[in-house]
Amino acid sequence: MPRHPAPDYSLRDLARLRRVRDRIDREYAQPLNVEVLARDIGMSSGHLSRQFRLAFGESPYSYLMTRRIERAMALLRRGDLSVTEVCFTVGCASLGTFSTRFTELVGVSPSVYRREAAGATAGMPSCVARQVTRPIRNREAPAPEPDLA
Template sequence: MSMLEPSQALLGNIKDKRADVTIAKITVKPGEWKTPASSNVSLALTLKPTAATKVKGNPQYLKPMPMGNISLCPLNDSRVFEFTTETAFAHITLSDALFAPLLQGSRVTRIELISRDILEDATLRKMAAVLLQQKRDCFQAGALFLDSMATALSSYLVSKYSTVSPLEAAVTGGLAPSTLRRCIDFIQANLSRSIRLDDLARESGLSTSHLVRSFRQSIGKSPYQYVLELRTQRAKSMMQEGHLGLTDIALSSGFANQHHLSRVFTKLVGITPSRYRAGLPE
C-alpha cells in the first residue's frame, strides 16, 4: 500500500520523519482507497484484519489481509482497492539515500523490489512493528537506533526482495584498530548529544551498512548497543557523585529523559536507577 492522497479523510493518522525513513499510521474506512504512485521504496503492515479487492491495475478477486500482513509497494504505480471493513496500516517509506551504499560497485542505479500485496514475513513484520512503536514513543530510543533500524531494513529488503542483487561484498575481519579507535573517540566525545550512524560512517570511511557489520565483528555489539552501555556507565558515575537528580543525569548522559534512562538502566544493570543510587555508600 502507499500513502493516502491529501484530499482523502484519515482517522487517527500519525506521521513523522526522522533521517531517511518516514513512518505513518493510516486508518482507512470501508470502500475504495487510492494509493498514489510513489517514487520511493515503501511497505505497509496491516494493523486491523480486513479483505480487499484490487479494482484498478490488474483487478483481482477478494483477498483476506490478516493482521501482520506485509505489502511491498510497486514504484511509480497508482492502484485502487476496495476494502470490506475499516482497517489500518503502518506505512514506512525509505529514501534512496538508504540504498545508495548497497549500490556501490555494482551496475545497478536504482533499487526495485518485487511488489507484493499479501506477504507473510516475520522479520519484516517485527521491523515494521519496532519502527511504528518508535513513532508512538516519539523516537525516544534516539537517532542512532532509528538509523540502525532503517539501515537493517533496507539491507533486508534488498537481500530478500530486490529484482537484482547489488549487496556489498561480505565483510570480514572487523574494523582496523585505528578506525575503531576513531569511532570510539567520536562516541565518547559526543555521548551526551544525538549521535547519527552517518557520523560514525564518516569517521570510519565506510558505508553505514558496512560500518554496522564491521563494528559488531570488532567488539561483539552494534554501535547502538555500545552507545547505550557507555551512557549507562556515565549515568552510574554521575550517581556516585550524588549531587544531580535523575532527570539531569539522564540528559547529561545522552538519554532522552528519565524514563528512557530508567528503562535502559534496568535492562542493562538489573535494577532501577533509584535502587542503584540507594545502594551506594554514603
C-alpha cells in the same frame, strides 16, 4: 572441530572502527548516531554496524549506551543530581529509554541504584570504583533466582 572464518576487515577498517569507538568514548554525551559516525569515516551505516559488532562484540549504539550508563552510575553515586538531570547530562533524550537501558545493564532502576549505591564506593580509589561498578553489557544483568521452594 569446525573453524570459524576470521572477521572480514582490513587493518585500515580496524583503525577506522577504533576511531569510532574512541569518538564514542569522548563524545558520549553528544547526540551521536550511526549514520553520522559512518559518514565521518567513509562507511555506510550498515557496514559500520556489522564491522563494529564483529570487532567489538556489540553494536555502536549498544556501546554508546554502555558508556552513557557508566557515566550515569558515577553521577548517581555522587548523589547531587536527580535521575532526570543525570539522564540529560549523559546525553540521553528520553528518560524512559534511559531508565530501561540502565535497568537492563545494571539490574536495578536508576532511582534504586542512586539510593543504594551512594556510599558503596566511599574511600575507594576511583580506578577501583570504576572497575567494580562497571555495567554488564549485552543485557547480561543477572536475572533474579527463581524460587524453587
